[in-house]
Amino acid sequence: MAAPRNEAEKSALEKFRVTTKYEELSDGVLMRYLRARDLDLTRAEDAITSSLEWKLNRIEKQSFSYxxxxxxxxxxxxxxxxxxxxxxxxxxxxxxxxxxxxxxxxxxxxxxxxxxxxxxxxxxxxxxxxxxxxxxxxxxxxxxxxxxxxxxxxxxxxxxxxxxxxxxxxxxxxxxxxxxxxxxxxxxxxxxxxxxxxxxxxxxxxxxxxxxxxxxxxxxxxxxxxxxxxxxxxxxxxxxxxxxxxxxxxxx
Missing domain, CATH: 3.40.525.10 (CRAL-TRIO lipid binding domain)
Known part of the structure; x- marks a missing residue:
């Protein structure tokens, strides 16, 4: 997994694991989104939502899944x-x-x-x-x-x-x-x-x-x-x- 590199990342991941609605995602995935959004939990959550919407609109709805x-x-x-x-x-x-x-x-x-x-x-x-x-x-x-x-x-x-x-x-x-x-x-x-x-x-x-x-x-x-x-x-x-x-x- 994308392991936390310091105490700030570890703390942010622990909080995100509690607050996120995307419980099915691994700690590694959550950590990567947190890093990309400067450990901002709200921005990381929004980014995951945008990613899932992109997959729905560009992959599933356009029949690209298979x-x-x-x-x-x-x-x-x-x-x-x-x-x-x-x-x-x-x-x-x-x-x-x-x-x-x-x-x-x-x-x-x-x-x-x-x-x-x-x-x-x-x-x-x-x-x-x-x-x-x-x-x-x-x-x-x-x-x-x-x-x-x-x-x-x-x-x-x-x-x-x-x-x-x-x-x-x-x-x-x-x-x-x-x-x-x-x-x-x-x-x-x-x-x-x-x-x-x-x-x-x-x-x-x-x-x-x-x-x-x-x-x-x-x-x-x-x-x-x-x-x-x-x-x-x-x-x-x-x-x-x-x-x-x-x-x-x-x-x-």
């Missing part, structure tokens, strides 16, 4: 699972260049399908780590070989930007405090510009967890090794982890 995403989604949004850290956090690696171009997929499928796909992936991750100490994940997001031409091609499709914003909002609403750290590495100015389009939709506590670094390995590799052992860092970055296991295989 929906199977097209295989093309997994082959496009490649995410590699490199292992679990010492606290049981899922460690992921994304080579952003492998995702591009995204425009054909966004033009072929409805935005709701992509948002629900992201929701199901995160829900499956949570089922895997429900009993871990922190119920969180770490992401290494590699932006190597991404220049202005590729980013400009993507941002011309406004529906794509809007969908990505909705994915970000969905994550914050339904999976608060899931992200532990996101390391953006090999990041050129073009990617920073693209990120600026969704940045306003990220809460400050989430932004603080996203660490953006340029292409100088000496600036980001020591930081990766501060948080991760070499067997969790991909071999192409200087670690020893292979990229043979997909996240989707891990959570299936």
């Amino acid at each position: 929906w199977k995403p097209p295989p093309e989604f997994e082959s496009t949004f490649k995410v590699y699972f490199t292992g679990l850290d010492v606290d049981g956090r899922v460690v992921l690696y994304i080579n952003f260049d492998e995702w591009l171009p995204l425009r054909p997929l966004f033009e072929k499928y409805k935005p709701a399908e992509i948002v629900v796909f992201a929701y199901h992936v995160l829900a499956n991750i949570h089922r895997q780590i429900a009993h871990s100490k922190q119920q969180q994940l770490v992401c290494i997001w590699d932006n190597a070989d991404i220049g202005f031409s590729k980013i400009f091609h993507e941002v011309q499709n406004w529906a794509e930007i809007q969908t990505l914003r909705e994915v970000v909002q969905m994550m914050d609403l339904n999976f608060p405090e899931t992200l532990y750290k996101a390391f953006f590495i090999n990041t050129a100015r073009a990617v920073v510009y693209g990120f600026s389009l969704i940045k306003p939709f990220l809460r400050p506590y989430t932004l603080a967890k996203i660490l953006i670094h340029g292409c100088d390995e000496s600036t980001w590799m020591p930081l990766l090794r501060e948080y991760l052992s070499d067997d969790l860092i991909p071999a192409n970055l200087g670690g020893t982890a292979d990229l043979k296991k997909s996240l989707y295989d891990y959570v299936r």
Whole structure:
């Protein structure tokens, strides 16, 4: 579970367990909502209510409960699972260049399908780590070989930007405090510009967890090794982890 980290969190969780109407939720889930709302019991309760309403309106009422995403989604949004850290956090690696171009997929499928796909992936991750100490994940997001031409091609499709914003909002609403750290590495100015389009939709506590670094390995590799052992860092970055296991295989 997402265990309390200090006495203030422990006290807030004990009070929330007594006052919340969502008695069926685990302490770990309640703790994550409390952290995301600065231990404010009322705001945490409201956030849970909003999450349940979102699931009702976007999943159940739109018949997405048993929906199977097209295989093309997994082959496009490649995410590699490199292992679990010492606290049981899922460690992921994304080579952003492998995702591009995204425009054909966004033009072929409805935005709701992509948002629900992201929701199901995160829900499956949570089922895997429900009993871990922190119920969180770490992401290494590699932006190597991404220049202005590729980013400009993507941002011309406004529906794509809007969908990505909705994915970000969905994550914050339904999976608060899931992200532990996101390391953006090999990041050129073009990617920073693209990120600026969704940045306003990220809460400050989430932004603080996203660490953006340029292409100088000496600036980001020591930081990766501060948080991760070499067997969790991909071999192409200087670690020893292979990229043979997909996240989707891990959570299936």
